[in-house]
Amino acid sequence: MNRVRLPAGVLAGALALGALTGCGGQAGEGSSGALDLRVCIASEPATLDPAKNSTLDGAILAQHLFEGLMRWENSGEPIEGGRGLYRAQLGPGQAQSYEKTVHDDGTVTYTFTLREDLKWSDGTPLTAGDFVYSWRRLSDPATAADYCYMIDMVSGYEAVNSGEAEPTALGVSAPDERTFVVELTYDCPYFLEVCAFTATLPVREDVVEADPDGWTHDTATYLSNGPYRLAEWSHNSRIVLERNPSYYAAGDRGPGTITFQLMDDGTAILSAFRSGDLDFIKSVPVDEIPALLASGDLSIVDQLGTYYVSYNTQQAPFDDWRVRKAFTLAMDSRYLVENVTQTGQVPADAFVPYGVPDADPEGEDFRTVGGGYWTVPETQEQYAANVAEARELLAQAGYPGGAGFPVVVYSYNNDPSHEAIAQALQQQWQSALGVTVTLESNDWSAFLADRKAGNYQIARNSWVADYSDPCCFLDLWRTGSGNNDAQYSNPDYDALIDAAKAAADPAERMELLHQAEDLLMGEDWVLGPIYFYTQTYLLDPSLDGLYYTPLGNFFFGEVTRA
Numbered sequence: 288m289n290r291v292r293l294p295a296g297v298l299a300g301a302l303a304l305g306a307l308t309g310c311g312g313q314a315g316e317g318s319s320g321a322l323d324l325r326v327c328i329a330s331e332p333a334t335l336d337p338a339k340n341s342t343l344d345g346a347i348l349a350q351h352l353f354e355g356l357m358r359w360e361n362s363g364e365p366i367e368g369g370r371g372l373y374r375a376q377l378g379p380g381q382a383q384s385y386e387k388t389v390h391d392d393g394t395v396t397y398t399f400t401l402r403e404d405l406k407w408s409d410g411t412p413l414t415a416g417d418f419v420y421s422w423r424r425l426s427d428p429a430t431a432a433d434y435c436y437m438i439d440m441v442s443g444y445e446a447v448n449s450g451e452a453e454p455t456a457l458g459v460s461a462p463d464e465r466t467f468v469v470e471l472t473y474d475c476p477y478f479l480e481v482c483a484f485t486a487t488l489p490v491r492e493d494v495v496e497a498d499p500d501g502w503t504h505d506t507a508t509y510l511s512n513g514p515y516r517l518a519e520w521s522h523n524s525r526i527v528l529e530r531n532p533s534y535y536a537a538g539d540r541g542p543g544t545i546t547f548q549l550m551d552d553g554t555a556i557l558s559a560f561r562s563g564d565l566d567f568i569k570s571v572p573v574d575e576i577p578a579l580l581a582s583g584d585l586s587i588v589d590q591l592g593t594y595y596v597s598y599n600t601q602q603a604p605f606d607d608w609r610v611r612k613a614f615t616l617a618m619d620s621r622y623l624v625e626n627v628t629q630t631g632q633v634p635a636d637a638f639v640p641y642g643v644p645d646a647d648p649e650g651e652d653f654r655t656v657g658g659g660y661w662t663v664p665e666t667q668e669q670y671a672a673n674v675a676e677a678r679e680l681l682a683q684a685g686y687p688g689g690a691g692f693p694v695v696v697y698s699y700n701n702d703p704s705h706e707a708i709a710q711a712l713q714q715q716w717q718s719a720l721g722v723t724v725t726l727e728s729n730d731w732s733a734f735l736a737d738r739k740a741g742n743y744q745i746a747r748n749s750w751v752a753d754y755s756d757p758c759c760f761l762d763l764w765r766t767g768s769g770n771n772d773a774q775y776s777n778p779d780y781d782a783l784i785d786a787a788k789a790a791a792d793p794a795e796r797m798e799l800l801h802q803a804e805d806l807l808m809g810e811d812w813v814l815g816p817i818y819f820y821t822q823t824y825l826l827d828p829s830l831d832g833l834y835y836t837p838l839g840n841f842f843f844g845e846v847t848r849a
Contacts, residue, residue, distance in 0.1 A: 384400045397471070416464070428449070473789050525547060530544075614677070637659050
């Protein structure tokens with residue numbers, strides 16, 4: 288066996304890239320003189336339960352309220368060309384150290400030693416048993432967690448999640464109050480990032496079991512273990528976090544409170560920033576982008592993510608791969624990024640974005656090695672060639688010139704940016720294919736619920752990496768995955784993902800993942816990728832100490848006046 292013992296902070300390096308500037312008013316100060324930071328990242332979250340969250344905005348909230356075995360911390364390294372923004376790196380969280388043991392049969396044991404005197408936000412002790420409960424709860428099919436598969440490398444997971452075994456069969460244990468042991472069926476290269484992921488954050492068993500559906504809605508029962516605690520949740524208005532005095536690193540640095548304004552009107556959000564009522568915003572109306580770029584006020588940072596359309600593969604007419612491919616080829620993604628989104632996005636010709644490592648972390652990335660699946664048009668002639676192929680595919684599917692094709696609905700959530708993309712896609716599909724596409728928008732929570740349930744035909748979708756590995760993008764399309772909004776099911780695809788996870792050799796593992804993407808995108812055409820993400824934002828220029836990962840997470844806990 289091979290045993291490695293490391294402090295939790297000796298890890299892979301920083302992930303964040305980007306630049307930052309701003310044009311707002313100044314953040315306020317509370318009665319204690321501490322900074323009162325006001326931000327807007329999204330509208331009403333679907334849930335504040337870490338195990339049940341499946342959105343980036345929910346993850347950002349959870350990462351301020353809770354802390355896992357590992358955490359994303361400020362490296363102190365400024366982002367080149369930026370102001371006030373710093374690179375994030377993986378570091379020790381509730382665990383002060385860990386020991387990794389690789390056994391002769393390929394299985395792995397992680398033994399985490401927790402910090403001394405950890406506490407929940409009500410001052411009661413937090414122990415390794417809390418992690419045992421939380422990880423078992425995540426794997427339990429009764430929890431119905433979209434991200435349960437994030438711990439599928441843990442021994443016993445498949446039996447537990449399928450209902451064949453009780454949650455106690457999961458390979459986690461607590462020999463004592465400060466020791467948390469995890470047994471893995473294989474050596475997972477991104478496991479430590481999983482230990483910082485939202486779904487694996489600890490929750491309190493007594494409050495959850497007392498009110499499984501309501502514990503997150505009451506500040507008295509919403510007990511957390513992170514640098515902040517929940518002070519207020521005024522639904523569809525705001526969420527207020529305050530410093531958690533029971534946190535092991537509690538101090539005076541950073542905001543005394545962080546107010547998350549819950550808004551989805553881009554014009555109103557920008558107006559609030561300009562008037563000084565908000566200190567940070569993540570998105571701006573499409574028609575404001577040129578002026579904000581010209582003034583230098585709008586910051587654009589890299590993000591490991593893909594904006595795409597989901598086709599419901601279980602409903603006609605999108606149960607036919609030829610129809611799905613036709614709709615994908617009929618999208619002019621270069622036009623969209625140059626004339627609609629206008630913030631440096633890269634037109635997509637595959638699902639896994641650039642920047643995700645391949646077998647050699649120092650070599651070409653996964654996207655460069657794998658190449659694309661169609662030609663992103665550089666000219667009108669190239670787009671015309673894509674359209675000609677799309678029309679031929681639609682004819683082969685029984686709809687020559689669009690004849691007989693049913694009216695289909697494209698669904699998206701309320702947001703000016705998504706609406707602008709929806710209108711452009713509608714025009715492209717109708718013009719290129721001779722079909723009729725209607726548009727339907729809804730509020731964020733209702734839209735998510737319908738998409739998850741398969742109550743749609745075509746829907747706006749996006750995926751931002753949870754960890755820096757292609758498996759993060761490809762794992763979600765396994766049959767039954769909680770994030771498989773396309774309702775896709777192919778046993779051959781499932782087998783490739785399973786084989787990749789079990790592969791010990793990095794080159795073999797990546798080859799299997801390339802084969803999986805070839806099947807997903809090159810044969811079954813499950814999705815319609817549009818562009819690889821960038822992240823826009825505005826920050827009050829008097830502030831400093833914001834840090835970020837290209838996984839899309841902003842961290843506000845160390846923001847101070849510059």
